[in-house]
Every structure is written in structure tokens, then in C-alpha cells.
Amino acid sequence: MSVDTQDKHRIIDAVQAPTDLHALDDDELRIVAQELRAQIVESASRTGGHVASSLGAVDIIVALHAELDCPHDKIVYDVGHQAYAHKLLTGRLADFDTLRQEGGVSGFPNPDESPYDVHYSGHASDALSVALGLAKARDLAGGDERIVALIGDASISGGMAFEALNQIGQIRANMVIVLNDNKMSISPVVGGLARHFGEIRSTNEYREGRDFIKAQMANGGNLSRAALAFGHSAKSSAKHFFLPDTTLVYEQLGITCMAPVDGHDIAALRRVLRTALSVDGPALVHVVTRKGKGYEPAERQPELFHGVGPFNVRTGEVAPRSAGYSGVMGKQLVCEARADERIVAITAAMKEGTGLTAFADEFPERFFDVGICEEHALGLAGGLAKGGAKPVVAIYSTFLQRAIDQLIVNVALPRLDVVLCIDRAGIVGGDGVTHQGAYDLVYTRMVPGLRMLAPSDATELVDALHTALALDGPVAIRYPRGGSDVAPAYEPQLWKPGKARCLRVGDDVALLAWGSLVGQALLAAELLAAQGVEARVMDMRWAKPLDEGALCAAADTRLMVTLEEGVLCGGVGEEALAVLARHGLCVPALNLGLPDEPVPHGDPAHILHELGLDAEGIAAAVLARL
Numbered sequence: 001m002s003v004d005t006q007d008k009h010r011i012i013d014a015v016q017a018p019t020d021l022h023a024l025d026d027d028e029l030r031i032v033a034q035e036l037r038a039q040i041v042e043s044a045s046r047t048g049g050h051v052a053s054s055l056g057a058v059d060i061i062v063a064l065h066a067e068l069d070c071p072h073d074k075i076v077y078d079v080g081h082q083a084y085a086h087k088l089l090t091g092r093l094a095d096f097d098t099l100r101q102e103g104g105v106s107g108f109p110n111p112d113e114s115p116y117d118v119h120y121s122g123h124a125s126d127a128l129s130v131a132l133g134l135a136k137a138r139d140l141a142g143g144d145e146r147i148v149a150l151i152g153d154a155s156i157s158g159g160m161a162f163e164a165l166n167q168i169g170q171i172r173a174n175m176v177i178v179l180n181d182n183k184m185s186i187s188p189v190v191g192g193l194a195r196h197f198g199e200i201r202s203t204n205e206y207r208e209g210r211d212f213i214k215a216q217m218a219n220g221g222n223l224s225r226a227a228l229a230f231g232h233s234a235k236s237s238a239k240h241f242f243l244p245d246t247t248l249v250y251e252q253l254g255i256t257c258m259a260p261v262d263g264h265d266i267a268a269l270r271r272v273l274r275t276a277l278s279v280d281g282p283a284l285v286h287v288v289t290r291k292g293k294g295y296e297p298a299e300r301q302p303e304l305f306h307g308v309g310p311f312n313v314r315t316g317e318v319a320p321r322s323a324g325y326s327g328v329m330g331k332q333l334v335c336e337a338r339a340d341e342r343i344v345a346i347t348a349a350m351k352e353g354t355g356l357t358a359f360a361d362e363f364p365e366r367f368f369d370v371g372i373c374e375e376h377a378l379g380l381a382g383g384l385a386k387g388g389a390k391p392v393v394a395i396y397s398t399f400l401q402r403a404i405d406q407l408i409v410n411v412a413l414p415r416l417d418v419v420l421c422i423d424r425a426g427i428v429g430g431d432g433v434t435h436q437g438a439y440d441l442v443y444t445r446m447v448p449g450l451r452m453l454a455p456s457d458a459t460e461l462v463d464a465l466h467t468a469l470a471l472d473g474p475v476a477i478r479y480p481r482g483g484s485d486v487a488p489a490y491e492p493q494l495w496k497p498g499k500a501r502c503l504r505v506g507d508d509v510a511l512l513a514w515g516s517l518v519g520q521a522l523l524a525a526e527l528l529a530a531q532g533v534e535a536r537v538m539d540m541r542w543a544k545p546l547d548e549g550a551l552c553a554a555a556d557t558r559l560m561v562t563l564e565e566g567v568l569c570g571g572v573g574e575e576a577l578a579v580l581a582r583h584g585l586c587v588p589a590l591n592l593g594l595p596d597e598p599v600p601h602g603d604p605a606h607i608l609h610e611l612g613l614d615a616e617g618i619a620a621a622v623l624a625r626l
Ligand SMILES: Cc1ncc(C[n+]2csc(CCOP(=O)(O)OP(=O)(O)O)c2C)c(N)n1
Pocket: 053, 056, 079, 081, 082, 122, 123, 124, 125, 151, 152, 153, 154, 155, 156, 180, 182, 184, 185, 186, 291, 348, 349, 350, 372, 374, 399, 402
């Protein structure tokens, strides 16, 4: 594929609004798709991003905008990591080189960025619910906008998507679901539904259907007549013509299904979309695509190019990325599992990201990838623990938000031995608002009987996992993105619950830090010492139970400062003040942490600096207060 974006005569440069595509014929739209792919590869090679998913969805997005009248009509993107072509067609081409950079174009649809972005995409499986809401609101208001949801074959297996499908079929809402089926989640897609799609794709009927559409495309003039005929008869005959009805899960839910269509054939896509948009009631267009389409390295390694860092366009070479704390956790878990055969590991579609690949390879029978189903992951953990296993659920902070109910009811109330490894806790960087690990300190602390550790470096993480596995009842460990991936070669230590450690003595100020901010607290203490202020630095280690002794001792200083990489509202800093109040102690205090507003994308170190959570900011806040 050529990635020459310097071409002076690109069609996309003349696109002012996506409706400009209405004036283009299919051949021109194919060129548009090529130009979009080249731009995506070129820009993302410098910034990193969700390359493979976005390349795979380019033709679908071009066809959608060629048929729809956005922003009057609405496209709701599930996850939204595949929407780069949409961004490029809706006014963000000139700025696309700032993708995922601070102040630049966000990596996901974001209504604050553009009226063409319908909702805060980022978490999987929510698009169908949002689209149904929009469709019903339209009906109530007497509007005529068309509503389309674009969702992947992995995301449609999430519980929330099923709940929406159930209602969409029942109330027969007028909306279109475009199912982008590429056989991939981040890794190859898992689960019974994936097998179901596989059967559909491999049937003769699909091949016949595909050939039929191709033949009709070649005829050109017959297209719209055939499309209309297909549309009118879709409800009754499409499934019999194209698909074995035993596999038509969606038809059985009351949704009219179009036959699978080649998702890189823009003409065929437009034709099927037109048909689907004319159906009275909900329609589903099953689109078969190739992840990474058009860029050979991404087609060959879709997993690597799912969410990739900067890369060399010509060779496809990607700068090696450290596995960070996730890798350390994964290695230690393998060691622990060799010693205790009750240990099992669970991921919700994030095997690589959470560092579980080595575990999965060594203990395939004890490893469960449940797909994008966080609620189920926690329920499954509860059942496994009840049955005598020792489940470790490795999950990103932001996605665990999905499963608080299951954490409380299926794990915590029965006091089961489940360990939660909460990865990406704190500021995550390029993914931005929907992905920040900002809330876990709050939502885990409220869970009855759950203990929570916050290790401050790789060695501490090894100890924390060892400790969590040795304790009875539910235990969570939170650690940030990145960090050192050097797992220390030493005998892990067991920590005493609720016991902090002192890293520096000082009587002027007490800096009480949790996890990732301990290092910054130590550096801040150096800066303060240079100003004649002696700071005590405590690595608090436990977010629950808190070390009440360490907190009470802080009352002997002139200022207690709490430091957490999480929202302040309901966090450990507020709880620290409550502890002092319960002990009848009073000390001037500063709670430093994340604000009560969304934190956008950008370089994590810079964001922490802007939020005053680096050494400089902490020292400045202390000096200002003193
Ligand atoms: C609730 C939730 N869990 C996990 C993720 C992480 N995640 C982002 S994209 C993705 C795979 C999506 O696969 P699919 O829906 O098939 O889309 P594709 O990338 O194949 O186009 C996952 C697991 C997420 N965004 N949201």
C-alpha cells in the first residue's frame, strides 16, 4: 500500500463534510478509502494507536457516510477504537497528526471534540443500548434521523450488548446494527458466539450469498432493484436464501438479518446498508472484514497492531515495549501457580495486556479468557473459589467498573478467596477519559471485607501478590500502567495487613503516599529538604485496612499530605482525615489526587505534572501551605 499522504490531489483533502461523499461514485469512494488508510498508517506510525481495527473498518465507515446524512443521522461506535476514518471524514484530517497527544485529537469518539461523535466511546458493548435510546428518543420526538450502531464480533458477546439486543428485538426499534466480524478481539475472539459466526462464514449459503452480491455488483444497473427486492423480502426469505436458520441467533431475537457481506467491497456494503436502512424495524448487517486491511504488517500481526506504539511504516517494525508491572505480575503468578495448584487465572479479553500469556501457555487448563465479559469474569471467579480454586482476576481498573455488583455479591459477601490484580490503575496516557484508572481506590474500598494493596514498585508488586494469595477472603492489588518489568529474583515477603513502611524520617511534614506516588513523594522530600523542610515519607502499602498508627503519628507534624493516583472524592485521603477525626486528632492537611472531572488523554508524566502530582507539584503545594 502506498502511504504517500503528500499527494497534492487527494480527494479527502476536499472533503469538508462527510455528506460530500454523496457526490462520489463507488470508484471514487474506493480511492477515498485508500487515502484514508494511508493517512491512518502515516499518522499512527508517529503517534501509535488502534491501527488494525481502524484499517479494518475504513470501507464500512466510508459506505456509512456515503449513505447517511451525518450529523443529523447518527453513527454510534462501539469501543470507538475503529473510528479513525470517521474522524478523518468529519473535520479532523488537518489535526490528525496530533492523535492521542495532549490537546490533540482523541483516540476515541468524543462528543466534546466533534458534533459527529455521538457518545463517549471507549468501553465495549455499550453502543447498542445507546443507539436504541437514540432511536426511541427520535420516535418520541417525531424525528426522522437514522440510527446506526457499529459493533465488533468480540464486543457483541458482552452482556450489555445482549441485554440491548433482547430489547431491540422485542420493541422492534427502527435502527441498524452493523456487525463487524473479523474473527478477532484483541487476540482471536473466544466463545460460542464466535463459533456461531464461524459456521455462518463457512456455509455454502454464505459463499453463495457473497457471490450473488458480487454478481449483482458487476451488473450495476440491477443493484437497487435487487436491493429493494431483497429488502422487502428480507424478513421472510433472506434467512432461508442465505443462511441456515439454525444459526440465526439474531433473527430469533426479532432482528432482520442481512446476509454476510464482504466488508471491503464498498459497493456491496452501500447496497446492503441501503436495504437495511429501508427495513421497518431493527436490521443487522453482518459484515466480514480483515483486521489491519490494506497494511500488510497489520494484516499479518493484527494482535500487535491492535493498540500499537510508533512504528516504521516501510518495515512495520514496532519499537519494543516493556511489559511493565503487568509482566512482573504475570511472572510472579506463574511462580505462585507452580507452588499452588489451586491457583487459576481469569482475563476478560486482555490476556496480553494484563501479562497472563506465560500463565496461559504453562497452565492452559487453569486459564480462562471469558471474552469482553467483566461481570461474568467476577461471577466465574466466585464460583471457582466456592468450588475450592484460588482465582486471580487480572483486569484493568477502568473495566472492573463493569463488575462492581458481582464483586460485592458473588465474591465479597461470601468472603471468597479471590485476588484482583487491578492493572492500569491511575493515569493511562493516550487512551484518555474513558480509560483512566481513576475510580478503583474508591469503588473497592467500599466493598465489605475486601483488602486492597497498593505496591509502589516492581519488588513491592511481587510481595503484594504473594501476600494477597496467602490471605483469606477477597484481596485487590492496584498498580499503574508501565513501570519496571524487572521481576526481582528474591524470596517474596509477606506483608502484615494494614502496616505501612517508613522510607524517610522527618517531623515538619508527613507525606503519606499510596502506590505509584511513593517515588514522587521521596523526590518531593528531597526538594523540601533543600528548602529546610524535613518531610517524613510513608509508603502506605495498604489502601484498606489503613495503617491508623501511621496516620495518627502524622498529627505530630505541621502538615499531613496524602498522595493518591485516584479521584479524591471518596478516596484514601478523605478516609485518612476521617480516621484522625475518629481518634480525636486534628492536623492541617492536604489531600492531593485526581480532580472531580474527566482527565483527558496525553503523556502520563506530563498529566501528573499538570495535576501537581509530581515531585515539583507536591513540594510546591507543601511550601505554599506551610
Ligand atoms: C468493557 C471493555 N473491556 C475491554 C476492553 C478492551 N478492548 C478494546 S477493543 C477490544 C476488542 C474489540 O474487539 P471487536 O469488538 O471484535 O472489535 P475489533 O477490534 O475486532 O474491530 C477490547 C477487548 C474495552 N474497550 N472495554
